[in-house]
Amino acid sequence: MADWNPALYSRFEAERTRPAAELLARVPLEAPRSVVDLGCGPGNSTELLARRYRAARIVGTDTSEAMLAAARERLPAVTFERSDIAEWSAAEPVDLLYANASLQWVPDHPRLIPRLVAALAPGGALAAQVPDNLDEPSHALMRETAADPRFAPLIGDASRLRTRILCERRYYDLLAPLADVDLWRTTYYHPLDRAADIVQWLRSTGLKPFLEPLTPELQAHFLAEYERRLEAAYPARADGRRLLAFPRLFLIARRRD
């Protein structure tokens, strides 16, 4: 994929940071020495980690140079490194592995999750929040729009870039033999002024692989067609606003031994 856009991503920063904070609030570690923020984006989640764990050695990783640059500017004292979670490994066992809204871009969770737990020090924790919205209208309508003959030959199967996450029970089964597990799923209902705001929200993330293969003119057509479908799928509520349901899976696994 082309590089990410930190400014666009940060437009809904309050909404995006809330799940990051709720995940962190449940992490059962008082003073981890080493913390890795896997897929740190523009550093909004890293900032939460740095605020809670002032004495920790914190490293943020991301595949995007633009996101890493934004994160370094935000937190000059933290180390940010370019790396892909699919290939990431730690030189030494880590106390806290934190992954906020990043594992949905990494394939093969049945192999990934035990590999991440194996990178933990005894007593260390893996904490992850993963968007689980592929079956929401917001995402189903991206795929529907992409099937339009104007776009289909160029876009192909854009949805293959996102990993369909496992069901909650499957994550539990992967984790429970190795760790104490805290598992929950929250659907947030975000009131947005208009359907176009849903487009803006997703433009920096879920829509990215759908738009990149298109010419600027076709991108505009794609977005107009997608927004038209959103208008119908998210009818105006009693106050005229649209309610975007956004389900997210949370898991915290504290390694035993």
Add this chain to the structure above:
Amino acid sequence: MADWNPALYSRFEAERTRPAAELLARVPLEAPRSVVDLGCGPGNSTELLARRYRAARIVGTDTSEAMLAAARERLPAVTFERSDIAEWSAAEPVDLLYANASLQWVPDHPRLIPRLVAALAPGGALAAQVPDNLDEPSHALMRETAADPRFAPLIGDASRLRTRILCERRYYDLLAPLADVDLWRTTYYHPLDRAADIVQWLRSTGLKPFLEPLTPELQAHFLAEYERRLEAAYPARADGRRLLAFPRLFLIARRRD
């Protein structure tokens, strides 16, 4: 219904208090002068309110004398009053109306919710957490067991005592014209050692209206039959434990004007 059992209710107090704390954490009030805990039970939620809002005048209400006695013992400085939420009204506008796991026992939410908002002072907030588990196996199997000819004539339609809550969008429509709304739904996955623990969890709440009409002997038969069905519906996970999914709806409405 017969009176409630505070000791039984408190057996899973950590699990029951977590949603109460998560609800409170989102209440956007720094220093409310008056707080009412509607359906306070044994005072576990009231204790959270008293800890956050030390200067507030806090009143807890419940229909159960046993619960009120337990709450008074726990928090001697707080006022606890017997009253039914369906008939509750405030002498003066309230800054924070807090209802943790109580509104599911109150009928007619389309009338109830606006009535509660009307009891708020301008800028005041209604904060509610409502179990949304009637369609989970845990509750469907209560109804299935109650249909057994040994129990059906005595139990009748026990499920009528619980209110089937509205969908999220409907609460939004009720609230948004009056208030700023924060709405989310969390499903907690509780690992329990055995199916019998699910019975214990629900015995003090959801099972209550099913058991009360039965003789002690029939109660024992009912519980054995219900547990047998739970064994099948909640298969052992990789670590041998059962994973109880417990969905809960959260809403916070801050009154405008």
